[in-house]
Amino acid sequence: MMLERLTQSFGPSGREKEITQVISEYVTPFSDEVYTDALGNLIAHKKGNGKKIMLAAHMDEIGVAVTYIDEKGFLRFSKIGGLYQRRLLNRRVRFSNGFTGVIDTEENNKDYNIQKMYIDIGATDREQAEKMVSVGDMAVFEGEYKEEYGVIISKALDNRAGCYILIKVLEQIKSENDIYFCFTSQEEVGLRGAKAAAYSVNPEYALAVDVTDTGDTPNCPKMAVNLGGGAAVKVMDRSVITNPDVRIKLIELAKKNNIPYQLEIMTDGGTDAGAIHTSREGVKTGGVSVPTRYIHSPSEMVSKKDLEACIKLIKAFCESNL
Amino acid sequence: MFLKKLCEFDCVSGNEKAVRDYIRNEIYQYADEIVIDSIGNLIVKRTGVSSKKTVMLDAHTDEVGFIISGITDKGFLEFKTVGGIDTRVIISKRVRVGKNKIPGVIGIKAIHLLEKSERNEVPKIKSLYIDIGASSKEEAEKYVELGDYAAFDTEYEDLTDDLIKAKAIDDRAGCAILMELIKEKPKYDTYFCFSAQEEVGLRGAKIAVNRIKPDIALAIEATTSSDVAPSEEKDYVIRLGNGAAVSFADGATIASEEFYKKLLSVAEEEGIKAQTKAAITGGNDAGAIHLAQGGIKCATISVPCRYIHSPAGIASKADIDSVKQLAGAFLRRIDEFY
Numbered sequence: 053m054m055l056e057r058l059t060q061s062f063g064p065s066g067r068e069k070e071i072t073q074v075i076s077e078y079v080t081p082f083s084d085e086v087y088t089d090a091l092g093n094l095i096a097h098k099k100g101n102g103k104k105i106m107l108a109a110h111m112d113e114i115g116v117a118v119t120y121i122d123e124k125g126f127l128r129f130s131k132i133g134g135l136y137q138r139r140l141l142n143r144r145v146r147f148s149n150g151f152t153g154v155i156d157t158e159e160n161n162k163d164y165n166i167q168k169m170y171i172d173i174g175a176t177d178r179e180q181a182e183k184m185v186s187v188g189d190m191a192v193f194e195g196e197y198k199e200e201y202g203v204i205i206s207k208a209l210d211n212r213a214g215c216y217i218l219i220k221v222l223e224q225i226k227s228e229n230d231i232y233f234c235f236t237s238q239e240e241v242g243l244r245g246a247k248a249a250a251y252s253v254n255p256e257y258a259l260a261v262d263v264t265d266t267g268d269t270p271n272c273p274k275m276a277v278n279l280g281g282g283a284a285v286k287v288m289d290r291s292v293i294t295n296p297d298v299r300i301k302l303i304e305l306a307k308k309n310n311i312p313y314q315l316e317i318m319t320d321g322g323t324d325a326g327a328i329h330t331s332r333e334g335v336k337t338g339g340v341s342v343p344t345r346y347i348h349s350p351s352e353m354v355s356k357k358d359l360e361a362c363i364k365l366i367k368a369f370c371e372s373n374l
Numbered sequence: 375m376f377l378k379k380l381c382e383f384d385c386v387s388g389n390e391k392a393v394r395d396y397i398r399n400e401i402y403q404y405a406d407e408i409v410i411d412s413i414g415n416l417i418v419k420r421t422g423v424s425s426k427k428t429v430m431l432d433a434h435t436d437e438v439g440f441i442i443s444g445i446t447d448k449g450f451l452e453f454k455t456v457g458g459i460d461t462r463v464i465i466s467k468r469v470r471v472g473k474n475k476i477p478g479v480i481g482i483k484a485i486h487l488l489e490k491s492e493r494n495e496v497p498k499i500k501s502l503y504i505d506i507g508a509s510s511k512e513e514a515e516k517y518v519e520l521g522d523y524a525a526f527d528t529e530y531e532d533l534t535d536d537l538i539k540a541k542a543i544d545d546r547a548g549c550a551i552l553m554e555l556i557k558e559k560p561k562y563d564t565y566f567c568f569s570a571q572e573e574v575g576l577r578g579a580k581i582a583v584n585r586i587k588p589d590i591a592l593a594i595e596a597t598t599s600s601d602v603a604p605s606e607e608k609d610y611v612i613r614l615g616n617g618a619a620v621s622f623a624d625g626a627t628i629a630s631e632e633f634y635k636k637l638l639s640v641a642e643e644e645g646i647k648a649q650t651k652a653a654i655t656g657g658n659d660a661g662a663i664h665l666a667q668g669g670i671k672c673a674t675i676s677v678p679c680r681y682i683h684s685p686a687g688i689a690s691k692a693d694i695d696s697v698k699q700l701a702g703a704f705l706r707r708i709d710e711f712y
Contacts, residue, residue: 066628091669092630117623119652120608128608130654132623167609187650188622188634238628244665252668 054078054219055204055359056197058212062148064115064132064190065238068092070148071111071212075235078219083233091248092237096222102229103374106255106335107221107366108246108324109214109262110239113207114348115192116145116155116171118185125175127153131166132190133240134321134348138164143350145171145191151184153191195350202356203279209352211239213342213359214261220363227371236324243291246324250331257298257336257374259366260286260325263352264318264341275318277343279353282312283361286339289318291326298338305368312361316341340366376400376553377530377538377694380546384470384525386439386456387571390414393435397549397568404556414570415582422562429564429708430588430670431555431701432579432659433548433595434572437541438683440469440504440524449508451478451518454499457573461499463684469504472522478506526685536615536690543687544596545572547677551594551698560705572659576626579659583666590671590711592704593660594697596689597621597651597676610652612678614688617647617696619676623654626661629673636711637673637700646699647692651676671711675700 063071072094080086083096094111114133121127141162145153153171157164171191175181195207206212218233225231232253237245239262250258264284267275277284285302286294306313316339329337340362345353383393394416398408407419416435438457445451451471469478481503485493504524508514528541540546552566565586570578583591601613612619620637622629634650641648651674664672677697680688704711 066623067631069631089669090630090671091664093669117654119654120610122608130623132628132654187652241628244628245669247665248667248669251666 055212055216058215059197059206059208062146062192063112064192065112065241066092067148067190068112068237075111075215075219079222079233082222089248089252091245093245093249094235095249095253096233098222098225098231098233100228100230102227103257104230104255105370106232106234106250106253106258106328107218108234108236108249108258108260108328109218110211110237110245110324111215111235112237112240113192113210114240115190117190118187121178121181121187123178125173125177125181127171127173127181127185129171136348137166139349140169144194146194147185147189147191152194193350203353204356205351205353207350207352209344209354210263210347213263213344213354217261217359217362217366221367221370225367225370229370231370239324243322243324243327246327247331250328250335254332255335258325258328259369260323260328260337260339261362261366262323262339262341263344263347264316265320265347266343266345269345277314277316279343279345280355280357281314281343282358283365284316284341284343285313286316286325286341289322290320291322292329292337292339294325294338295329295336298336301372301374302338302340302365302369305372306365309364309368311364311368313365376550377547380549381530381540381542384475384523385436386441386523386525387436387574389523390435390570394568397435397553401553401556409585411581411585413578413581415578416568417582417585418556418566420556420560420564420566422560422564424561425563427562428586428588429560429562429705430567430583430586430591430663431552431564432567432569432591432593432663433552434545434569434578434659435549436571436573437525437544438573439526442471442518442520442522442524444520445511445514445518446503447511449510449514450481451504451506451514453504453524457683459683462496465497465502467685468527469524470527471504471506471524472518474517476506476517477527478504478524481505528685533688536692537688538691539686539688541685541687543677543679543689544682547596547689547694548594551694551701554698555702555705561708564705569659576657576659576662580662580666583663583670587667588670591663592701593658593663593672593674594701595658595674595676596679596682597656598682599678599680602680612649612651614678614680615690615693616649616678617693618700619649619651619678621651621674621676624656624658624674625654626657627664627672627674630671633671633673633711637675637704640703640707641700644699644703646703647696648700
């Protein structure tokens with residue numbers, strides 16, 4: 053239920069108000085303080101006398117922003133975050149006020165030029181369209197939540213899965229450490245929220261909790277991460293080479309507690325770890341990732357077993373002696 | 375009033391001293407504190423009625439241009455671009471080189487000498503050179519050293535009662551606006567930051583913001599007005615003459631929804647012409663400012679400018695006035711923006 057609500061809430065980069073409210077509801081009963089900052093990060097603090105740890109999961113999702121409304125009521129748009137242009141056609145988008153639109157293109161040869169694409173919200177003319185949306189409004193992709201045979205399919209599992217994990221850890225944790233659960237903003241446009249949050253939290257250790265690709269679908273690029281293979285302990289991605297102390301600690305804890313894990317090297321894409329590990333004078337930063345198929349599509353897929361493994365591993369890390 | 379003078383300085387990124395000195399002298403009398411920092415930002419504090427909050431207004435002093443990277447045996451100057459410049463707009467343009475403003479022309483093989491295939495190609499920067507009329511390396515070296523800057527040689531002109539033509543409207547228009555706004559005593563301590571090196575990656579603002587540590591910031595910029603042939607209307611980012619351009623997002627910043635919408639509603643209430651900048655491209659000092667410290671509330675208001683980053687841009691005085699009015703309203707009504 054919680055994960056369904058998280059994935060279906062509205063929150064493209066920079067417009068995270070709705071998802072912030074939802075997460076606040078879940079974290080407030082378990083936190084000593086909950087606050088937001090100028091970038092829109094939501095930070096839940098669980099106080100302790102031990103080490104200061106930052107857990108970061110971004111809550112924003114990819115989307116589109118309206119740039120122009122034509123006289124017939126069709127909308128032109130820009131990308132928010134990394135969209136695959138060739139996968140946009142005929143997808144549905146939803147605005148924060150609930151209006152739905154369909155993406156299509158004016159091109160016949162379909163070479164997937166986003167400049168030639170438009171969103172049809174069913175308006176009959178500009179005047180009607182302007183009553184529904186404004187230039188600057190953002191929309192997210194629709195993708196219903198389904199749960200069956202141990203897997204979950206939904207939009208925005210990148211990275212509401214990470215948010216879910218952080219909330220679960222917060223609910224269950226018993227630790228002397230001083231832990232900041234950061235639900236960061238604007239990751240999809242360049243790790244922007246995490247940069248500000250890392251500065252203000254100023255942690256000694258950090259874990260970025262995000263999704264990672266898998267290498268187990270037909271003819272996909274080689275990668276040693278499988279769906280259902282356990283929590284992915286990040287070795288590196290395009291933004292970070294994780295701190296060896298943190299990485300080794302995570303592996304030891306997984307072995308000791310019989311938590312299924314696998315090692316992750318993701319060549320395509322970065323995470324909040326990239327912004328955090330270079331903050332101020334440097335932060336010992338690692339990552340725990342959820343193996344996810346079809347990232348940045350309306351039908352991302354994760355395994356429930358992997359989610360459980362991530363929760364256990366991060367909880368063990370936060371409760372350990374660092 | 376300041377704009378003509380400002381636009382005629384040759385101050386390519388890293389070489390902002392002349393324009394900085396001019397601004398400093400003009401606004402000295404209003405300053406409660408002046409700092410010129412290590413990178414060349416001019417940071418002018420105007421103490422407010424109250425010191426409860428700190429406000430930052432930013433405009434960058436630098437302009438795009440060139441830096442001399444070599445001198446050939448025959449006395450031609452090799453150069454690199456500083457900031458984003460489209461090679462197609464610089465060929466055969468006049469430039470001024472170095473401290474002594476040696477006149478030169480950006481040269482290329484004449485049409486008579488071109489191979490047929492070359493006529494349809496955009497030439498590489500490497501194949502261009504600056505010709506100052508020197509006949510040998512020795513002669514050129516009397517006037518120019520490696521590392522000298524070259525800037526577009528463009529006069530400021532009034533095209534109509536409203537439209538002006540000049541280089542470096544990006545962002546001397548912003549500087550001119552800040553120089554006007556500093557005259558009025560602000561409600562809170564306000565730092566007028568004339569930032570260096572924006573065009574090479576927001577470098578000045580990145581440092582300035584750590585010194586100022588504002589609670590809220592506003593970048594005053596110049597931005598692409600694409601309302602020109604052969605663009606289609608749907609691709610217009612903003613239009614010349616339609617007033618202050620308020621960004622909801624660009625390549626480096628997503629403005630907070632409350633902030634940019636408040637700017638638009640203040641404009642409407644005060645009868646100031648404003649438009650939404652409708653493209654998520656480019657970036658400006660707001661990109662560096664909003665990520666600094668623990669995150670800073672920051673938005674951008676821009677002057678529409680056609681042919682930005684070229685030897686000659688066109689802007690509207692009325693638009694510049696709208697930006698000034700809106701930024702002024704922001705300072706006056708600052709409490710509504712927190």
